[in-house]
Amino acid sequence: MLDTIDDRYKTLEKSIKKLGYEKNTLIEVLHNAQETFGYLGIDTLKFIAKRLKLPYSKVYGVATFYNYFRLKPKGRHNIVVCLGTACYIKGSNKILETIERRYGIKADETTSDGALSILTARCFGSCSLAPVIVCDEQIKGNVSLENPLCEIEEKIK
Amino acid sequence: MITSIQELRDFAQKNERDFSVPKGIHPKEKRVVLENIGVINPDSIEEYIARGGYMSLFKVLDEMTPSEVIEEVKISGLRGRGGGGYPTGLKWESVSKVQSEQKYIICNGDEGDPGAFMDRAVMEGDPHRVLEGMTIAGYACDANKGYIYVRSEYPMAVEKLTRAIKQASKLGILGENIAHSGFSFSVEIRLGAGAFVCGEATALVASIEGGRGHPRQKPPHLSDHGLWGEPTVLNNVETFANIAAIIKNGGAWFKNIGTETSSGTKVFALTGHIKNTGLIEVPMGTTLREIIFDIGGGVENDKKFKAIQSGGPSGGCIPEHLLDLQVDYESLKSAGSIMGSGGLIVIDNSSNMVEIARFFMDFCASESCGKCTPCRVGTTELTRLLDKFIAKNATKKDFELLKEMCEVVKSTSLCGLGQTAPNPVLSTIKYFEDEYLAGIKDE
Numbered sequence: 017m018l019d020t021i022d023d024r025y026k027t028l029e030k031s032i033k034k035l036g037y038e039k040n041t042l043i044e045v046l047h048n049a050q051e052t053f054g055y056l057g058i059d060t061l062k063f064i065a066k067r068l069k070l071p072y073s074k075v076y077g078v079a080t081f082y083n084y085f086r087l088k089p090k091g092r093h094n095i096v097v098c099l100g101t102a103c104y105i106k107g108s109n110k111i112l113e114t115i116e117r118r119y120g121i122k123a124d125e126t127t128s129d130g131a132l133s134i135l136t137a138r139c140f141g142s143c144s145l146a147p148v149i150v151c152d153e154q155i156k157g158n159v160s161l162e163n164p165l166c167e168i169e170e171k172i173k
Numbered sequence: 174m175i176t177s178i179q180e181l182r183d184f185a186q187k188n189e190r191d192f193s194v195p196k197g198i199h200p201k202e203k204r205v206v207l208e209n210i211g212v213i214n215p216d217s218i219e220e221y222i223a224r225g226g227y228m229s230l231f232k233v234l235d236e237m238t239p240s241e242v243i244e245e246v247k248i249s250g251l252r253g254r255g256g257g258g259y260p261t262g263l264k265w266e267s268v269s270k271v272q273s274e275q276k277y278i279i280c281n282g283d284e285g286d287p288g289a290f291m292d293r294a295v296m297e298g299d300p301h302r303v304l305e306g307m308t309i310a311g312y313a314c315d316a317n318k319g320y321i322y323v324r325s326e327y328p329m330a331v332e333k334l335t336r337a338i339k340q341a342s343k344l345g346i347l348g349e350n351i352a353h354s355g356f357s358f359s360v361e362i363r364l365g366a367g368a369f370v371c372g373e374a375t376a377l378v379a380s381i382e383g384g385r386g387h388p389r390q391k392p393p394h395l396s397d398h399g400l401w402g403e404p405t406v407l408n409n410v411e412t413f414a415n416i417a418a419i420i421k422n423g424g425a426w427f428k429n430i431g432t433e434t435s436s437g438t439k440v441f442a443l444t445g446h447i448k449n450t451g452l453i454e455v456p457m458g459t460t461l462r463e464i465i466f467d468i469g470g471g472v473e474n475d476k477k478f479k480a481i482q483s484g485g486p487s488g489g490c491i492p493e494h495l496l497d498l499q500v501d502y503e504s505l506k507s508a509g510s511i512m513g514s515g516g517l518i519v520i521d522n523s524s525n526m527v528e529i530a531r532f533f534m535d536f537c538a539s540e541s542c543g544k545c546t547p548c549r550v551g552t553t554e555l556t557r558l559l560d561k562f563i564a565k566n567a568t569k570k571d572f573e574l575l576k577e578m579c580e581v582v583k584s585t586s587l588c589g590l591g592q593t594a595p596n597p598v599l600s601t602i603k604y605f606e607d608e609y610l611a612g613i614k615d616e
């Protein structure tokens with residue numbers, strides 16, 4: 017386990033080096049770190065602060081300002097419900113409620129066994145297919161209210 | 174390497190092929206910005222060039238002075254497609270007049286309005302068109318560095334643009350001393366990270382600089398004090414996508430399309446309760462009725478039309494009796510909405526307008542950057558007030574408070590987000606007041 021963590025820090029270090037340790041690449045670095053670790057843990061943020069010679073408060077401030085950055089790990093599977101205008105008009109809030117009820121967790125939470133996270137998004141630019149959800153990075157359009165969960169049910173079991 | 178306009182022509186000829194134009198384009202549409210979408214392979218610079226791509230850039234480098242380029246854009250009457258509608262030629266002119274060693278061109282690909290995907294289509298389907306427009310802007314304003322700020326939800330756009338930059342650089346169309354003209358231009362992509370406010374110009378600049386996307390007071394404008402304090406042109410994706418056509422066909426040609434004050438075409442994303450969803454491009458001045466019923470096929474499931482929302486969280490809802498309104502900057506404004514970036518959401522009569530107003534207010538409340546109090550606190554309080562109307566336990570006093578607070582937030586917020594956040598409420602009060610009154614309990 018430790019080894020793989022070290023490897024991930026090595027990957028991150030490499031990408032910071034490639035960006036020239038420039039302070040203004042902070043957002044790029046956070047993107048890379050989230051891609052490598054799946055989320056931005058406190059230790060990762062501290063590491064980044066040291067490497068870019070930035071105060072930790074600044075790194076934390078930027079990471080929490082942007083919706084895209086996650087400070088908690090995601091579940092093994094995830095459903096992202098689009099709550100953009102086009103999807104909202106087509107009932108995406110009801111779809112979210114159905115899914116929340118089904119798994120007993122709220123948006124931005126993960127089931128206690130770590131199997132599933134429910135997330136929300138502002139728009140994927142696939143609004144012609146509204147309502148849209150994304151199951152494990154796979155986009156699904158024209159989701160029906162009756163059965164919004166599609167094949168993800170199978171995977172989670 | 175392509176080093177002259179003749180070589181570009183030869184290259185185009187060599188790659189010529191039969192491009193079939195997609196079927197199903199409505200006769201009321203006119204394609205300028207979208208002319209290559211679905212026609213060329215966005216991964217192929219050869220196809221872009223074969224369709225006349227980069228010809229405008231080479232023409233500019235070969236035959237035109239920077240001020241002639243700006244003049245042509247001014248003649249065209251092109252106004253910014255990001256929402257505000259500021260004349261593009263004037264914006265470029267003010268940057269061109271500032272003396273500075275370093276200037277920047279920024280393309281705003283943040284497309285924050287949820288329900289809109291015009292810019293996504295252009296970045297993914299015709300990335301070179303954006304690069305060509307930016308490079309021409311660079312030449313006109315004496316800037317040699319460009320950034321494209323793309324929202325993180327659009328990984329495909331990033332991929333297409335990255336490939337396009339590589340291809341253009343390889344052929345010498347981007348980079349040092351383009352076509353032996355002495356002009357150099359390079360482009361980098363910067364990723365957003367899911368903050369609506371970062372679409373605002375000064376916040377976007379702060380985000381490229383690596384910080385939190387907080388807007389700042391203007392002036393100083395970006396034309397004087399932009400990215401890293403240097404003079405900066407910032408335009409929307411669709412704005413840049415119009416430039417090559419304006420140079421190719423002339424500003425007068427463009428000016429002839431559309432209406433007196435709003436020239437050219439506009440791309441709209443049609444969504445909501447409408448039969449044909451998707452992207453359309455129409456001359457400015459087309460009426461809402463033509464867009465919804467002729468091109469869009471009318472309301473889906475044979476329900477009745479109630480309103481059309483334009484301009485996203487900064488816009489408003491337009492009711493049925495205004496359907497013959499011509500779509501241009503001024504008309505939409507006079508109806509209490511705005512052009513916005515091009516999202517059009519059709520709403521049928523099963524929807525409650527107070528809930529829709531609340532949806533947008535809640536959006537603004539969670540996207541408020543928190544820098545100034547009227548927006549940070551006001552949008553939250555407004556959301557709570559709207560909840561009372563939805564729960565049907567508001568009072569007459571709440572209604573007065575609602576209207577008053579809208580005015581306060583509008584007039585005292587620092588940036589466009591707060592200044593326009595009350596618009597969806599105000600426009601629904603204007604046209605659907607009875608739905609608010611229905612939320613007031615008897616006393």
Ligand SMILES: Cc1cc2nc3c(=O)[nH]c(=O)nc-3n(C[C@H](O)[C@H](O)[C@H](O)COP(=O)(O)O)c2cc1C
Pocket residue numbers: 252253254255256257258259281282283284285286369370371372373374375407408409410412514588589590
């Ligand atoms: C809160 C807010 C969000 C905005 N979001 C965008 C956006 O996503 N895309 C965009 O092009 N312009 C957006 N704008 C407008 C920009 O500030 C700017 O006016 C525009 O990009 C300038 O380009 P144009 O002149 O070509 O329209 C936004 C403005 C505000 C106040």
Ligand code: SF4
Pocket residue numbers: 370387388540541542543544545546548549586587588589590591592
């Ligand atoms: S109006 Fe809202 S988004 Fe704009 S600066 Fe103030 S708090 Fe931030």
Ligand code: FES
Pocket residue numbers: 098099100101102103104138139140141142143146148287288289
């Ligand atoms: S609003 Fe859901 S994909 Fe655009």
